[in-house]
Amino acid sequence: MLTPAQKHFQKVMAERHGKTDEQTDTARTAHEQILHRLRMDQSALRKVQSDQAKAAMKRQLLPNYEGWIEGTLAGGSGRQDEVITTLMVWAVDAGDYALAVRIGRYVVSHNLLMPDRFNRTPATVLVDEICDPILVQVKADDSTDITPYLAVLDDIEEITANSDMPDVVRAKLCKARAFALRSGTAEEQETALSLLRKALTLDAGAGVKKEIDRLARVVKKASATAGSVDGATDDTGNASAATDTGSGGAEPASAAADGIAEQPATVAEKTTTRTRRNTSAKARSGAKSGGQTRKRKAPTEKTK
Numbered sequence: 552m553l554t555p556a557q558k559h560f561q562k563v564m565a566e567r568h569g570k571t572d573e574q575t576d577t578a579r580t581a582h583e584q585i586l587h588r589l590r591m592d593q594s595a596l597r598k599v600q601s602d603q604a605k606a607a608m609k610r611q612l613l614p615n616y617e618g619w620i621e622g623t624l625a626g627g628s629g630r631q632d633e634v635i636t637t638l639m640v641w642a643v644d645a646g647d648y649a650l651a652v653r654i655g656r657y658v659v660s661h662n663l664l665m666p667d668r669f670n671r672t673p674a675t676v677l678v679d680e681i682c683d684p685i686l687v688q689v690k691a692d693d694s695t696d697i698t699p700y701l702a703v704l705d706d707i708e709e710i711t712a713n714s715d716m717p718d719v720v721r722a723k724l725c726k727a728r729a730f731a732l733r734s735g736t737a738e739e740q741e742t743a744l745s746l747l748r749k750a751l752t753l754d755a756g757a758g759v760k761k762e763i764d765r766l767a768r769v770v771k772k773a774s775a776t777a778g779s780v781d782g783a784t785d786d787t788g789n790a791s792a793a794t795d796t797g798s799g800g801a802e803p804a805s806a807a808a809d810g811i812a813e814q815p816a817t818v819a820e821k822t823t824t825r826t827r828r829n830t831s832a833k834a835r836s837g838a839k840s841g842g843q844t845r846k847r848k849a850p851t852e853k854t855k
Contacts, residue, residue, distance in 0.1 A: 558618035561585065565622025568630065582634075585619050589634050610645040613638070624653065629661030636665050636673065643680040648703045651681065656710050674714030677707060682723040689730050701731040722754035729759070733766055737773045744770055 553561070564581030592612050599605050616638055623635050639658055642651035655677040662673070669676055681703065688695045704727055711724070729746035732739040744766045750757045 552614055553618060558621075561616075561618025562622035562625070565619045566626040568623075568626075568632070582632075585616070585634055588615065589637060593637075606644050606646065609641045610647070613641060613645055613647065613650075620650075620654065624657050627657070629657075629663070631663055633666055636663055639673070640669075640676065640680060643677075648681060648700070651677070652703055652706045652710070655707070659710050659714060672714065672716065674711040675716040675720050678711055678716065678720050678724050681707060682727045685727050686723065686730075696734065697727070697731045698734065701728070704728045704731055718753040722750040722757045725750035725753065726757055726759055729762075733762070737770070737777070740766060740770050740773065 561581070564585075568579075568582045592615075596605050596608060599608065616634070619634060620638060623632065635654060636658055639651055639654040642648070642654060655673065658673045659677065665671060665673055665676055671679070685697055685700050685704075689697060704724065708724060708728065725746045729743040729750065732743035732746070734740075735743070744763065747759045747763045747766065750759050751763065
């Protein structure tokens with residue numbers, strides 16, 4: 552572990568190393584020292600066969616380069632440096648993805664060359680080395696939640712968006728991001744489905760067909776449910792609108808209704824009046840007829 556003074560010295564020397572007009576003997580010596588340290592640590596790592604044990608060793612070794620990392624990133628010169636490119640991979644192996652992304656952004660933006668043993672571009676290495684272990688977790692257990700990796704994966708997508716890399720490698724990134732989004736909101740699930748289809752387009756052997764079918768059903772069901780809810784809301788809204796319209800135009804509607812109601816009432820009154828008149832007329836007529844009959848019968852009785 553570096554002392555604060557050693558860390559500060561590394562940081563200053565890394566910043567100076569990146570400036571071509573300040574290549575002093577001290578700066579060159581500092582770079583040679585940090586490169587020598589790297590060679591010694593690599594030699595120790597080669598003696599270990601277990602990848603997990605190597606990862607544990609790298610977690611212990613990385614703090615010894617903290618000052619160099621900070622100074623290089625702060626300087627931002629883009630000067631070719633095997634130390635910083637190697638440490639990017641070490642950060643991935645150690646599981647420190649946040650540090651790997653920080654270094655990776657610098658390395659990719661300046662298009663630094665990876666050491667010959669990698670035989671890949673920095674962007675390809677970054678995607679490969681981070682996506683592979685994440686996808687292994689999913690392969691081991693399909694229910695594994697890789698949502699915590701989403702921020703890192705999105706950063707990698709941003710960093711490498713304009714970088715040239717094999718389609719198979721790009722498909723890995725699409726697949727990893729899709730699996731990190733598949734359990735999210737409806738919108739995130741739609742994005743995940745789109746990413747899975749893109750991964751399949753880039754690599755027919757990406758192994759995402761079953762997940763595409765499953766997620767397509769989920770998205771379709773969610774869309775149908777949302778449509779039903781929206782339809783119910785619209786119906787309610789229309790009903791309210793109709794009520795509001797009726798309330799807003801209450802006077803004309805009431806007037807029209809009253810007008811319609813008055814006409815039958817007037818006809819009924821006229822009919823009732825006519826009926827009364829006819830009844831009265833019949834009553835008067837009947838009374839007259841009855842009187843005449845009685846008058847005719849009276850003489851008959853007298854005759855008898």
